[in-house]
Amino acid sequence: MAFARSRQALAIAGVLGLALGATACGTGNDKKSDKAGSAECAAYEKYSGHDGKKVTIYSSIRDVEDERLKQSWKEFEDCTGIKIDHEGSGEFEAQLPVRVDGGNAPDLAFIPQPGLLKRFADAGKLKPASADTKAMAEANYSPDWLKYSTVDGKFYGAPLGSNVKSFVWYSPKMFQEKGWQVPQTWDDLIKLSDQIAASGTKPWCAGIESGDATGWPATDWLEDLMLRTAGPEVYDQWTTHGIPFNDPKVAEALDKVGTILKNEKYVNGGFGGVKSIATTSFQEAGTPITSGKCALHRQASFYANQWPEGTKVAEDGDVFAFYFPGIDPAQKPVLGGGEFVTAFADRPEVQAVQTYLASGEYANSRAKIGDWVSANKKLDINNVPNPVDKLSVGILQDPKTVFRFDGSDLMPAAVGTGTFWKGMVAWINGKDTKTVLNDIEGSWK
């Protein structure tokens, strides 16, 4: 090996020496999996036959979450001998196209935006999922979910993690002390807000600053309201540009958002006035709830990770979440998101990993480690340790739930991660509804 290495390096030196002729061989994994064949490996039998192969995965998952991810497929690696090399990057959305265009694509990528997925599929960069993966995905996920990774009839990969965005965070303790009730309808919610405002506390806190993704929490607000005021069908037309972005229905929903977010009496508890929403980071936006400076914060299930250390997140704890109520209590639309396991290579070991990640075994293995939600039907809710995730899984698995994917992730990136985000920032910063919607519509070609 040492010889091969030095020869390789000499070749590199040769390249730099403008001889420009590098030969290189990969450093193979000689280690045989010693676990293979044992009892716990029985479940991985169908993925075997790729011992010593390496699969690279690229995603936006980093730090603690990255470690949990690696832990979740450890057994799979040990049993099959496939080495999974995961790299997470905060610049994922911008870096992935660079790598793909540069001919340096990862084997698998966890893409959280169906819009981006479609872009790669249209460009012919993505490999359609294998028959095995497709069968596994169809058995474990509802068609509602699979349609987001299907482009022109071709299926590109199953979802992995999911989240529920239609949540309002609150403090059960505070509610109990003050005698407030969890609202069941939009009108109740507004009444509650008035009640809290009258008591001298600003009811809502919000923040949409998120580095180069600033604005996205506000787009979630509009999407949630679109689902409630206009209904899921119109929502679908809106996200696919079936109706223009400046349609009166959209304006109505945005004005409804404005009754909370642009109401100086309601916001921004603990931070200042309406405009402070724009500069408050989404991570710290809800924290005033723990100090009693605000009572309500609309944010997704994953916000559970953002509370200060020592905060008990449970129905009887310091903070918890309730479903963001609809206008009509009979309808329960849910906004959410998730990432899709897509492949840029079709080597058998890549397909094996892709199939495995769609399986119930994987979903349960990952869920047990904590802080994770999935729409996988095989996921046993008892394997989900924390209460908010349990609540989310319950909602996702409920057959009556009308689920819709985060709209900004469905739109073309120039709108969904560009003018829509920026438009909402400008809207918070004082621009009127009509101008903002016209601007966004103008950018959608």
Place this chain on the structure above:
Amino acid sequence: MEFDFAAEQPKFLMLMYGLIAFVAVVGGLLLLLDVVPTWFARRREAQLVAASASGAPVPRRRKQREGVFAFFFLLPTLLLLTIGLVVPAIRTTLLSFMDARSTNWVGLDNYGWMFAEDSIFRVLINTLIWVLLVPLVASGFGLIYAVLVDRARFESVAKSLIFLPMAISFVGAAIIWKFVYAYRGDEQDQIGLLNQIVVSLGGEPKQWLLESPLNTFLLIVIMVWIQAGFAMVVLSAAIKAIPADIIEAARLDGTTPWQMFWRITMPSIRPALIVVVVTISIATLKVFDIVRTATNGNYDTNVIATEMYNQAFRYGENGQGSALAVFLFVLVLPLVIYQIRNLRKQREG
């Protein structure tokens, strides 16, 4: 915590190979160049011998030999530049005439878009403000500071303090200044220095980064903060290089410090000043991290490089992103023309 040195070994090995490659390439090139002329000299000798034998005129080869040298001296640079910058620049220019996916030719559509879209027009204006202000203010500050601190007792400490921001990455600098501009509601303690000053003077805290056009100038402050150190160090060195006898002669003539500055200092440091202004101008045109980190281009603070990155990489609009990049090429033309004129003057002088 244990640290596995064995695992790091390949990296050191790689670094060593890099250094060996360096010595081999540079040393090899110089060696080669020592051999080539000797070979030419031998050949010329042989020609001379042959010529004198046959009585034919001696061919002149000197010009061509110069060309050979130039070729080898320039070879590594030209090769690398072609691969790393020339090809990308040509590709970018071509892409700017194509659509988002770079499949169809669309003519000048992307350029039309650039000037038609209000928000993009704003981007162009902002970039102009940046490139007019930053070189001027940073060089001006650097010059004044270099003059002020010249020969002071604490000179090297003072210079190090001004230079310090250069050692910080653009992202780091933007974060430091976000701290300075931070805002908290007026009922709370301020955590940003600027608002603290405003509050202690009896004012209301402000959302500095939200207020256009003030916010663009506040971001420009960050760039000036970084680049002034560069300007100061270069200009200070230039000032020190002014021959002592010139200054002494001027002083004996009774020149005032003001006259001294305009008649002696300025003309003497002109070349250095040009280098400073040109370098800072180009750095400013390409400014990217500061805007992205501080505001991400929101609140009317966007500049070309940030928008170009967003269009090309985030939005998948290759054509529009490339058009913005080409516009950057155009903006640098005045500097190029100035450089050509300078070079002409130099050759004539």
Place this chain on the structure above:
Amino acid sequence: MTTATPTVGAGVQPPAPLTRAARVRKRLNSRTATVVSIVLALLWTVPTFGLFVSSFRPEDQIKTTGWWTFFSDPQFTLKNYQDVLFSSGSSGQLASYFINSLAITIPSVLFPIAFASLAAYALAWINFRGRDWLYIGIFALQIVPLQMALVPLLRFFSTGVSVGGIQLLPAWDLVDEQKFAQVWFAHTCFALPFAVYLLHNFISQLPGDLMEAARVDGATHPKIFRTIVLPLITPALAAIGIFQFLWVWNDLLVALIFAGGGDETAPLTVRLAELAGTRGNEWQRLTAGAFVSIVVPLIVFLSLQRYFVRGLLAGSVKG
């Protein structure tokens, strides 16, 4: 100004009676200058100083009060530094990233300086047709945003060069730490235009008689370059070395693309961005992280500062 600088506050009698008033005025002037320059230096340092103080404050303090409250209510902690330096996990230890940064930076500084000085010499002192246009072209290349060069360069590494289906150059196919070579290559390309521009400025202003004399003595260009030019521009090389070092050390984008984000190859900046980013506004880690990353460039700057000043001095001698 060969006369001694008037020592501030030394209160000596002027030796000559002629310009007593002028001397006083001058001392006042220089005192004003001193005060102004001190004030400016402090002003310049305040933001960095604030960050430095913050890096020793506990998380909740950083997020709720300004750093100046540290002086009235000092709460000191090293936890931020501990987090940044020693928090390990699957993502590896800081020391590992530190080594990566060094392995990336050193060749990335050496290569462009060597190539650029050769090129600058040729452009300044070798007579060949089109050299001015070549120089202007290289100068203009400074404006190419490196973001636009990422994709083509990456493709050059990953698929090689082929024209009309004929593979002219093979793909590099590097793994793990071998990817450093790609980063060196990329940094060298991006650094060349500025390095050539600056070095050309120095080299072209070297005294022409020196070169002419050497030519008359029969010295060839390589010999002149090695024995005359190189020693004269050593300070300038040190100066460019600092700039390039600062740039490469602080770079995130190039490393992320060409080395990847794993602990085998990613530099310190990647790790620090990660520390601060995932959980959002981790001010406390950012503050400490920023100072950890500043230390090395600062040492380099301070130790090369002398050369630096002399280097730029050499270039402007013949203004």
